[in-house]
Structures are given as structure tokens and as C-alpha cells.
Amino acid sequence: xxxxxxxxxxxxxxxxxxxxxxxxxxxxxxxxxxxxxxxxxxxxxxxxxxxxxxxxxxxxxxxxxxxxxxxxxxxxxxxxxxxxxxxxxxxxxxxxxxxxxxxxxxxxxxxxxxxxxxxxxxxxxxxxxxxxxxxxxxxxxxxxxxxxxxxxxx
Amino acid sequence: xxxxxxxxxxxxxxxxxxxxxxxxxxxxxxxxxxxxxxxxxxxxxxxxxxxxxxxxxxxxxxxxxxxxxxxxxxxxxxxxxxxxxxxxxxxxxxxxxxxxxxxxxxxxxxxxxxxxxxxxxxxxxxxxxxxxxxxxxxxxxxxxxxxxxxxxxxxxxxxxxxxxxxxxxxxxxxxxxxxxxxxxxxxxxxxxxxxxxxxxxxxxxxxxxxxxxxxxxxxxxxxxxxxxxxxxxxxxxxxxxxxxxxxxxxxxxxxxxxxxxxxxxxxxxxxxxxxx
Numbered sequence: 454x455x456x457x458x459x460x461x462x463x464x465x466x467x468x469x470x471x472x473x474x475x476x477x478x479x480x481x482x483x484x485x486x487x488x489x490x491x492x493x494x495x496x497x498x499x500x501x502x503x504x505x506x507x508x509x510x511x512x513x514x515x516x517x518x519x520x521x522x523x524x525x526x527x528x529x530x531x532x533x534x535x536x537x538x539x540x541x542x543x544x545x546x547x548x549x550x551x552x553x554x555x556x557x558x559x560x561x562x563x564x565x566x567x568x569x570x571x572x573x574x575x576x577x578x579x580x581x582x583x584x585x586x587x588x589x590x591x592x593x594x595x596x597x598x599x600x601x602x603x604x605x606x607x
Numbered sequence: 608x609x610x611x612x613x614x615x616x617x618x619x620x621x622x623x624x625x626x627x628x629x630x631x632x633x634x635x636x637x638x639x640x641x642x643x644x645x646x647x648x649x650x651x652x653x654x655x656x657x658x659x660x661x662x663x664x665x666x667x668x669x670x671x672x673x674x675x676x677x678x679x680x681x682x683x684x685x686x687x688x689x690x691x692x693x694x695x696x697x698x699x700x701x702x703x704x705x706x707x708x709x710x711x712x713x714x715x716x717x718x719x720x721x722x723x724x725x726x727x728x729x730x731x732x733x734x735x736x737x738x739x740x741x742x743x744x745x746x747x748x749x750x751x752x753x754x755x756x757x758x759x760x761x762x763x764x765x766x767x768x769x770x771x772x773x774x775x776x777x778x779x780x781x782x783x784x785x786x787x788x789x790x791x792x793x794x795x796x797x798x799x800x801x802x803x804x805x806x807x808x809x810x811x812x813x814x815x816x817x818x819x820x821x822x823x824x825x826x827x828x829x830x831x832x833x834x835x836x837x838x839x840x841x842x843x844x845x846x847x848x849x850x851x852x853x854x855x856x857x858x859x860x861x862x863x864x865x866x867x868x869x870x871x872x873x874x875x876x877x878x879x880x881x882x883x
């Protein structure tokens with residue numbers, strides 16, 4: 454029986470690329486012994502999740518609704534194990550398969566068959582297991598021989 | 608496929624847990640060899656897709672480089688070609704391997720950002736993928752110098768060569784993880800490494816031979832960590848043995864890399880998704 458349990462989970466993360474802590478500033482900070490530090494210390498931190506407590510028992514379907522930037526993706530990434538919480542406790546029993554990006558690791562030059570193989574391996578399957586499932590996947594896509602073509606052309 | 612995944616982050620126990628998570632990342636990463644071998648191989652397939660020679664372009668361009676350089680510099684420096692040619696060829700072979708490996712590794716988390724932010728895989732997978740990719744390229748390049756070794760009848764010490772490659776692989780994994788983390792966190796590392804490697808190329812006896820140096824400058828060769836690692840593979844390929852000094856220095860370098868990797872993985876592994 455699988456379950457997901459979150460206990461007062463919070464997650465805040467730094468946002469880089471806003472021109473803040475780049476290496477030069479880090480070196481300046483070390484060299485100047487923190488005199489300049491006060492100006493540069495305002496690293497932008499986003500508190501995306503705050504004190505979330507949630508229990509999803511086995512068999513439950515849960516929809517996540519929220520406005521843009523409310524932290525839906527962040528919560529899903531946390532549940533997928535991509536982000537680790539800043540505080541709180543996460544317990545998940547079972548196998549998590551995230552489908553945050555359906556095109557993950559599919560290069561447009563790859564053929565459909567290669568995509569099946571790559572995705573299968575990323576999912577933790579062995580080549581043998583993938584081979585067993587391939588026919589089923591081919592039938593599902595209804596693409597037939599087009600799967601031999603690069604993704605770009607399908 | 609039932610598996611329990613428990614992530615905890617309590618203030619008092621977090622450092623111990625980070626250590627455990629770092630170790631399990633490394634272990635799981637090594638165990639996922641199917642993923643990183645496939646990703647590394649796929650990188651090469653895609654790079655040469657629709658080209659006639661495919662990955663053998665790697666062999667051909669390496670061959671063109673070493674044979675032309677060997678001849679030109681051999682004649683320029685007025686060197687005995689039977690001695691100088693294998694020296695520069697093996698030097699360029701190993702140097703190309705190490706320098707592309709290092710430059711790729713600085714980028715390994717950044718180039719995988721689309722996977723890192725969309726699905727949970729051990730971070731070491733991305734480092735090992737770059738390592739696998741560069742090893743595959745290296746083996747293609749190795750083919751390019753085979754005719755030379757046969758022509759000059761070099762007595763290659765295969766066992767020592769293998770040992771050298773294993774040390775390069777270990778260093779590549781350890782320092783690769785360190786570089787990947789630094790490269791993802793500080794985007795300046797990439798251009799810095801580029802310039803740094805350029806400098807290393809000139810101070811390492813790749814194009815020139817240590818015998819050309821006046822003895823009082825020999826410390827440049829001895830103090831150069833790259834030279835010690837390079838010698839581990841290059842010397843047996845050229846039919847001699849790596850010096851005891853190179854042997855012990857490489858072990859020390861590898862151990863240092865291991866400690867750096869473990870330190871950084873424990874300290875900041877959980878922040879990698881925010882960096883890429």
C-alpha cells in the first residue's frame with residue numbers, strides 16, 4: 454500500500470541569475486573580509502512552500518489547483534524527490550513516476566524507437582523489459598512504421 | 608515495484624542525513640549504468656547522425672591532427688621522428704581526452720538541467736554520462752594512433768595502460784563531480800577552466816619533451832599534476848613504465864579528488880536542482 458505524507462513541509466530556494474552572487478562577488482567578499490558583503494547579501498530567496506501538511510492514502514486521486522506562481526510545480530517536484538524540503542518531513546511509500554515534462558530527454562533528431570528506449574531506461578527498466586513493452590507502446594501511439602523516423606518529422 | 612522513499616529534513620539530524628543521501632546518490636548512480644551508458648552513447652549518435660562516417664569522424668579528425676602535427680613539429684624541432692612522433696601522438700591523444708573531459712564535466716549538470724528539474728535521478732548519473740561519452744570518444748581516437756604504434760613497433764604494456772585508464776576514470780568521476788557542481792553554481796568556472804587548460808597545455812610536456820628543458824626547470828614537469836596522470840597511460844603506451852613518483856602522485860591526486868567530491872556532495876548536493 455502506497456502513501457504520501459507531508460508534515461509541515463516548507464521549501465525556500467535561492468534564485469540565481471538576478472545578478473547577485475556570482476564568483477567575482479564571492480571572491481570580493483572573501484578578499485574584503487565581508488565589508489562589501491552587506492550590499493550583496495540580499496540574495497533573492499523564494500519561499501515557495503510553507504508549512505504544508507498533507508496525507509494522500511492509497512487509491513486517492515488528488516488535483517492541484519492554484520494560480521500561476523503559487524507553487525504547484527514546486528510541490529510536484531518535491532513529491533517527485535527532485536527538491537528536498539528546507540524543513541519538515543516527507544514520507545513516501547511506493548514508486549513515484551513524475552510526468553512533469555512528457556518530452557523529457559527526447560531530442561528531435563532521435564527516432565520514435567530511440568525515444569521509447571531512452572524513456573524506458575530513464576524510468577529504470579532494463580532493455581529486456583522495454584522490448585516486452587514496445588509492441589504495446591507502438592499500438593498505443595498508432596504511429597506504426599513512422600516510429601522509425603526522427604521525432605522532428607513525425 | 609514497491610520501494611519506500613523517506614526524505615526527512617529535521618534540524619538536528621540533517622547533517623547526518625545529508626551524508627547518507629550523498630552516499631546513496633553515488634551508489635545509486637553507479638548502479639544505474641544502463642542509464643548513463645545509454646545517454647552517453649546517444650549523445651555521440653546524435654552528434655554524428657546523418658553523417659557518412661558517423662562516430663568514425665572522431666578517429667579521422669584525430670588521425671589528421673596527430674599525423675600532421677607529428678610531421679610538422681618533428682621537422683620544425685629537427686627531432687628524431689621515431690622518438691618524437693609517438694611522443695606527440697600519444698600526448699595529443701591523452702591531452703585531447705583529458706581537456707574535453709574536463710570542459711564537458713564543468714557543463715554536465717547544466718546540460719542536463721531539463722532532466723534534473725523534471726525527474727529524480729542520482730546526480731552522479733550525469734557525471735558518469737559525460738565520463739562514458741568521453742571514454743567512447745577516446746576509444747575511437749585510440750584507433751587513430753594504432754597504425755603508428757604498429758609502424759614503430761612500440762612494445763605497449765597493456766596491463767599498465769589499463770591501470771592508467773582506471774585511474775583516469777576514477778579521477779574523472781571524482782573531480783568531474785566537483786567540477787560539475789562548481790560549474791553549475793558559478794557560471795564563470797567554464798571560461799576560467801578554458802583559459803586554465805590552455806595554460807596547462809603549454810606547461811605540460813605534450814608537444815615538447817622533458818629532455819628539452821634545462822635541468823633547473825624540470826620542477827615544472829614534476830610539480831604538474833596533469834603530467835603525472837597523463838604519464839600513467841602515456842608511458843606504458845610508449846613502451847616504458849610510469850615512474851614511481853608519477854604512480855604515487857596520481858594516487859594522492861585521486862584520493863584528494865575523492866575527498867573533495869564527498870565533501871561537496873554532503874555539503875551542497877541538495878542544492879543542485881536550484882543551480883541548473
